[in-house]
Amino acid sequence: xxxxxxxxxxxxxxxxxxxxxxxxxxxxxxxxxxxxxxxxxxxxxxxxxx
Numbered sequence: 001x002x003x004x005x006x007x008x009x010x011x012x013x014x015x016x017x018x019x020x021x022x023x024x025x026x027x028x029x030x031x032x033x034x035x036x037x038x039x040x041x042x043x044x045x046x047x048x049x050x
Contacts, residue, residue, distance in 0.1 A: 021048065 002010075016024045032038045 016028060018024055029038070029041050033041045
């Protein structure tokens with residue numbers, strides 16, 4: 001069985017699951033921004049606000 005550190009380093013995928021309008025898109029965008037995958041974050045509006 002691999003040790004914990006090598007298992008952590010091997011992982012690349014995770015899921016964000018919650019009820020509607022809970023901020024999944026916003027947190028995903030922030031993670032991508034702070035991780036360097038995107039250069040600029042946009043404004044995400046709730047469905048009710050549209």
